[in-house]
Amino acid sequence: MRIRLDLAYDGADFSGWARQPGLRTVQGVLEGAVARVLGGEPRLVVAGRTDAGVHASGQVAHLDLDEIQHRRLDAGRGDVDQLARKITGVLGRSPDVVVHRTSIAPDGFDARFSAVWRRYTYRVADEVTGYDPLERTRTTFVRARLDEQAMDAAARALIGLHDFAAYCKPREEATTIRTLLDYSWRRDETGTLVAHVRADAFCHSMVRALVGACVAVGQGRLAPDDLVRLRDEAVRTSAFPVLAAHGLTLAEVGYPAEDLLAARADQTRARRELD
Numbered sequence: 535m536r537i538r539l540d541l542a543y544d545g546a547d548f549s550g551w552a553r554q555p556g557l558r559t560v561q562g563v564l565e566g567a568v569a570r571v572l573g574g575e576p577r578l579v580v581a582g583r584t585d586a587g588v589h590a591s592g593q594v595a596h597l598d599l600d601e602i603q604h605r606r607l608d609a610g611r612g613d614v615d616q617l618a619r620k621i622t623g624v625l626g627r628s629p630d631v632v633v634h635r636t637s638i639a640p641d642g643f644d645a646r647f648s649a650v651w652r653r654y655t656y657r658v659a660d661e662v663t664g665y666d667p668l669e670r671t672r673t674t675f676v677r678a679r680l681d682e683q684a685m686d687a688a689a690r691a692l693i694g695l696h697d698f699a700a701y702c703k704p705r706e707e708a709t710t711i712r713t714l715l716d717y718s719w720r721r722d723e724t725g726t727l728v729a730h731v732r733a734d735a736f737c738h739s740m741v742r743a744l745v746g747a748c749v750a751v752g753q754g755r756l757a758p759d760d761l762v763r764l765r766d767e768a769v770r771t772s773a774f775p776v777l778a779a780h781g782l783t784l785a786e787v788g789y790p791a792e793d794l795l796a797a798r799a800d801q802t803r804a805r806r807e808l809d
Contacts, residue, residue: 535604536639537597537614539564539578539621543590543631546671546780550586560584560631564595570624571617572603581645581787582652582736587779589672592653592786596645614638642796643789647803651715651788653732656745656781660752663725673726674781680752682719682727688751688758689717689729692744692765699768701744702737703776710737710768719748727752730785742776750774 541564549557553565561578568576581594599607607613617636625631642648657673659665660680666673692714699710716732729745747764750756756774764771790798 535599535607535614536643537599537617538635538637538639538643538645539595539597539618539633540635541590541593541595541631541633543593544671545584545587545589547630548586550588551580551583560590563625563631564621564633567621567624568597571620572599572606574600574603576603579645581649582784584782584784585779588782588784589780590784593784594645594649594787596639596643640792640795642792642799644795644799645787647799648789648795649787649802650790650798651732651734652736652784653716653730653786653788654736654741655783655785656729656731656741656777657783658727658729658745658749658777658781660727662721669726671780672783674778676749676753678753680727680749681754682721682752684758685727685748685752686719688748688756688761689719689731689744691758691762693717696765697768698737698740698765700764700771701740701747702770703739703743704770705738708737712737712740717744739776741782742779743774745781746777747774749777 543560547558548560551560553559553561565576565578576597578595578597584590614636618633621633622629659669659673659675660678662679665675693716695713697711702710713734715734716730719727719729722728731741731744747761751758751761764773789795
């Protein structure tokens, strides 16, 4: 039985998603909680392996149960629905990670490889809003009055299928070609600037570089056309900063219709192997 888990976490006190010896990670904490509920050595597969300090409000993972764990769960659909409550219950009264929902995954579902897009948000406070210490773990403060219209124009100019090498931390033999589906900036009801960034996949540090580039535009240090030129040069650049991790949140993961899940997973695996 494969279980889908929908979860959220405050990344401030985690050393990222991935399990690492001697470090507190989201995967390590959750797998420990699942082990307390079901026993065995559970291994979670996640849609997006977030870095240290990055948050998630719409993360997705899956878990394959062995025979013993399956029996312990009693193989009941109702029991699967209650698994989220049981996992969260063993995490304590005010945990920084919570499982909102558990369900039996449809045939062919893979939390990582079946995904067709991921959407992140990034929060920036500037001199319009001022610095709020209560927001310091989820909002980056920039000491400038940012031009949100210029930032939004720059963001929208980057949308499409391109080589984003200028906006990615290079990894040997890994492709930097991505489809940026949506990218926009707006101020929320408090005046905080919020970026919405959605792509089929992201390479390392890509979102934080994209928002750093647009902040440079908002400061008047770069023009919107500069971001397109830098992208098309396809060379890693220091023309803009990569912003801090704590402003970043994985907000949503998109999947195709159930009858397309397996084909999508096969397609993504094949592409990753070529990478």
